[in-house]
Amino acid sequence: MGVIRTEELLLNVGPQHPSTHGVFRIIVKLDGEIITEATPVMGYLHRGTEKLAESLNYTQIIPYTDRMDYVSAMTNNYVLVHAVEKMMGLTVPERAEFLRLIVMELQRIASHLVWWGTYLLDIGALSPFLYAFNDRERILQLFNELCGARLTYNYMRVGGVKWDAPEGWIDKVKDFVKSMYGKLDDYHALVSGNEIFLSRIKGVGAYDAETAIAYGLSGANLRSTGVKWDLRKNEPYSLYDRFEFDVPVGRNGDCYDRYVVRMEEIRQSLRILEQALEQFPPEGETMGKVPRVIRPPAGEIYVRIESPRGEIGCYIVSTGKAEPYRLKFRRPSFVNLQILPKLLVGESMTNLVTILGGIDIVLGEVDC
Amino acid sequence: MQRFWDDPVSWEAAGRYALVALALLAVVIVFVTYAIYFERKVIGWMQFRQGPNRTGPLGLLQTVADVAKLLVKEDTIPAKADKALFVLAPALAFIPSFTVLAVIPYGLNLPFADLNVGFLYYVALSGVTTIAIVIAGWASNNKYALLGGMRSAAQMISYEVPLVLSVVGVAMLTESLNLRDIVLRQEGYFWHWNVFPQIIGFAVFVVAAVSELNRTPFDLPEAESELVAGYHVEYSGFRFAFFMLAEYVYIYAIACLTTILFLGGWNAPFPQLDFIPGLVWFAFKFALIVFSLFWIRATLPRLRVDQLMGLAWKALLPLALANILLTALGIEWLG
Numbered sequence: 241m242g243v244i245r246t247e248e249l250l251l252n253v254g255p256q257h258p259s260t261h262g263v264f265r266i267i268v269k270l271d272g273e274i275i276t277e278a279t280p281v282m283g284y285l286h287r288g289t290e291k292l293a294e295s296l297n298y299t300q301i302i303p304y305t306d307r308m309d310y311v312s313a314m315t316n317n318y319v320l321v322h323a324v325e326k327m328m329g330l331t332v333p334e335r336a337e338f339l340r341l342i343v344m345e346l347q348r349i350a351s352h353l354v355w356w357g358t359y360l361l362d363i364g365a366l367s368p369f370l371y372a373f374n375d376r377e378r379i380l381q382l383f384n385e386l387c388g389a390r391l392t393y394n395y396m397r398v399g400g401v402k403w404d405a406p407e408g409w410i411d412k413v414k415d416f417v418k419s420m421y422g423k424l425d426d427y428h429a430l431v432s433g434n435e436i437f438l439s440r441i442k443g444v445g446a447y448d449a450e451t452a453i454a455y456g457l458s459g460a461n462l463r464s465t466g467v468k469w470d471l472r473k474n475e476p477y478s479l480y481d482r483f484e485f486d487v488p489v490g491r492n493g494d495c496y497d498r499y500v501v502r503m504e505e506i507r508q509s510l511r512i513l514e515q516a517l518e519q520f521p522p523e524g525e526t527m528g529k530v531p532r533v534i535r536p537p538a539g540e541i542y543v544r545i546e547s548p549r550g551e552i553g554c555y556i557v558s559t560g561k562a563e564p565y566r567l568k569f570r571r572p573s574f575v576n577l578q579i580l581p582k583l584l585v586g587e588s589m590t591n592l593v594t595i596l597g598g599i600d601i602v603l604g605e606v607d608c
Numbered sequence: 609m610q611r612f613w614d615d616p617v618s619w620e621a622a623g624r625y626a627l628v629a630l631a632l633l634a635v636v637i638v639f640v641t642y643a644i645y646f647e648r649k650v651i652g653w654m655q656f657r658q659g660p661n662r663t664g665p666l667g668l669l670q671t672v673a674d675v676a677k678l679l680v681k682e683d684t685i686p687a688k689a690d691k692a693l694f695v696l697a698p699a700l701a702f703i704p705s706f707t708v709l710a711v712i713p714y715g716l717n718l719p720f721a722d723l724n725v726g727f728l729y730y731v732a733l734s735g736v737t738t739i740a741i742v743i744a745g746w747a748s749n750n751k752y753a754l755l756g757g758m759r760s761a762a763q764m765i766s767y768e769v770p771l772v773l774s775v776v777g778v779a780m781l782t783e784s785l786n787l788r789d790i791v792l793r794q795e796g797y798f799w800h801w802n803v804f805p806q807i808i809g810f811a812v813f814v815v816a817a818v819s820e821l822n823r824t825p826f827d828l829p830e831a832e833s834e835l836v837a838g839y840h841v842e843y844s845g846f847r848f849a850f851f852m853l854a855e856y857v858y859i860y861a862i863a864c865l866t867t868i869l870f871l872g873g874w875n876a877p878f879p880q881l882d883f884i885p886g887l888v889w890f891a892f893k894f895a896l897i898v899f900s901l902f903w904i905r906a907t908l909p910r911l912r913v914d915q916l917m918g919l920a921w922k923a924l925l926p927l928a929l930a931n932i933l934l935t936a937l938g939i940e941w942l943g
Contacts, residue, residue, distance in 0.1 A: 249751060251751050273755065273759075360909060363909040363910060364824060364908075365907075365910075366655070366905070366906060367651075367654060370655035370657060374656055434908070434909065436825055436909050436911055437909050440909065440910075440911075440912055588913065589755065590828075590913055591912070
């Protein structure tokens with residue numbers, strides 16, 4: 241008898257698979273349980289947002305941005321309205337800008353909580369998911385009171401925000417921030433030191449800073465390698481230059497560092513919120529002076545901000561009409577995902593889930 | 609004392625056997641029904657949820673409804689599955705899980721079979737379930753099921769070794785593999801229980817047992833986030849119900865076994881508590897272990913497949929062997 245003949249197993253993961261966080265598909269070649277090749281297939285959730293936008297006016301595009309990264313709709317709203325405002329040279333009232341910043345930071349916390357919960361679920365721990373969604377629920381309640389929606393807010397407008405904060409809302413946010421600090425400590429106590437958890441994520445899916453930059457990674461995926469790059473600090477927009485906060489960075493660029501960076505970002509967001517809520521102007525306009533029909537002057541602009549997932553950019557080409565000639569979103573989930581096939585080779589099926597979860601993608605944003 | 613298994617072979621004796629076995633089956637089915645309910649409730653409370661609370665008072669009929677649904681579901685067999693094996697696997701998984709219960713003594717005079725090699729009987733038969741799982745994974749003709757089946761084979765075979773070796777210490781102390789005798793040798797109160805002299809063996813046994821049960825943190829064969837459902841991904845309806853049933857009957861069996869081997873079986877922990885019947889003590893210790901299993905499930909993440917093997921061969925096996933040596937030295941020096 242010679243050697244037993246073995247062959248590679250072609251395994252189709254997704255688009256209906258619990259750990260691809262939506263309709264993402266990877267075709268992997270397996271040698272035993274070791275991946276020898278991984279080919280991502282995208283586009284199952286493509287809705288043609290950018291093409292649709294070409295026949296819509298700017299206010300009508302805002303609800304479409306809600307549906308890109310549906311875990312972090314507020315930052316998407318902001319990147320669009322911010323780009324248009326910059327093009328038209330509009331000024332936004334201070335109270336409106338404060339409200340925007342507060343909802344964006346709340347959104348960052350909510351988004352990181354979703355990531356934390358689902359990541360632990362991927363790794364096999366059931367309970368953190370429920371705890372995280374409990375806290376996220378409180379943020380969604382706050383958003384609901386503010387703008388009447390829980391997921392797709394359609395809150396921001398060119399020149400301001402649609403709704404002013406209802407009475408007592410700021411105090412509720414203050415309460416939330418205070419209790420969230422304690423919750424965060426609880427979560428660290430519950431999960432961050434768990435031996436099984438650490439052994440699952442330490443040293444898994446590591447890459448260095450050069451690779452990260454070459455692949456155009458941003459957000460926690462980039463910062464985990466030690467590159468201190470946060471657009472809130474490096475190219476301050478909104479009111480971020482007024483507040484004190486740190487940019488957490490990792491060292492090894494592995495899943496563990498990404499975990500630590502994201503968890504620390506929640507704390508930094510809470511710090512920003514604390515300061516913003518203190519300085520919140522007691523009264524003022526929430527809508528600036530905006531022409532009735534928004535027609536940015538002919539030209540083009542690229543604006544980028546720091547979404548929970550990384551650098552989200554909005555590129556607008558205007559011909560002076562009410563609709564954009566071309567609208568392009570740089571979606572961090574899509575760009576960050578490009579490194580996946582490289583990371584997966586040589587890993588096991590189990591690590592596929594760990595690494596994909598660690599990148600933190602939202603399919604609505606990948607496919608746009 | 610006259611015990612029913614000492615009777616001469618006759619139709620009457622056979623009838624009695626059948627009746628007792630049916631009664632045990634009923635007990636086990638009720639246990640499984642309410643263990644599932646209890647698990648969902650306990651984990652629900654641990655996660656700030658309600659758990660099932662709609663079907664029947666307090667949701668008590670939830671599992672009954674679930675099982676009824678499974679029984680009336682269409683029986684689907686994948687077109688390219690190996691039909692004979694596909695049909696065989698669920699039965700092969702369930703039958704040994706129920707047969708091992710024969711040797712469990714619930715009270716002094718309550719074993720169904722007083723076997724001299726009770727523990728070996730348990731281990732030998734429960735190993736058959738592993739084969740059933742591999743067969744299920746193979747026969748489904750599904751890649752996820754195959755991966756789950758292979759993982760399961762590797763895992764269960766690896767963990768059976770420390771599981772058996774961890775009990776060797778108990779056998780040395782009690783000089784028996786008969787489960788009834790093992791409990792009798794732990795008579796007296798809690799300081800006579802095997803859990804204290806055999807604390808290493810107990811720890812190894814519990815870890816290996818959780819792994820044998822394929823439960824979190826060792827639920828790799830059915831790791832949902834990777835393999836969707838693992839070996840039973842193609843099963844539905846009552847065939848799936850049989851796998852579920854086997855899994856929970858093994859929980860029942862392992863909880864019984866732990867109680868017997870390490871926690872003194874039906875013995876009361878203190879002399880003052882002797883008035884409580886042995887069966888109640890047995891049930892209490894048993895429930896404690898079942899609860900712990902659910903508790904672990906709500907707490908821990910899952911191990912990776914290579915880490916799982918490392919744990920079995922590099923940590924549990926040496927510990928179990930060291931325990932045998934220590935026990936031998938203890939018996940030699942301390943008597």
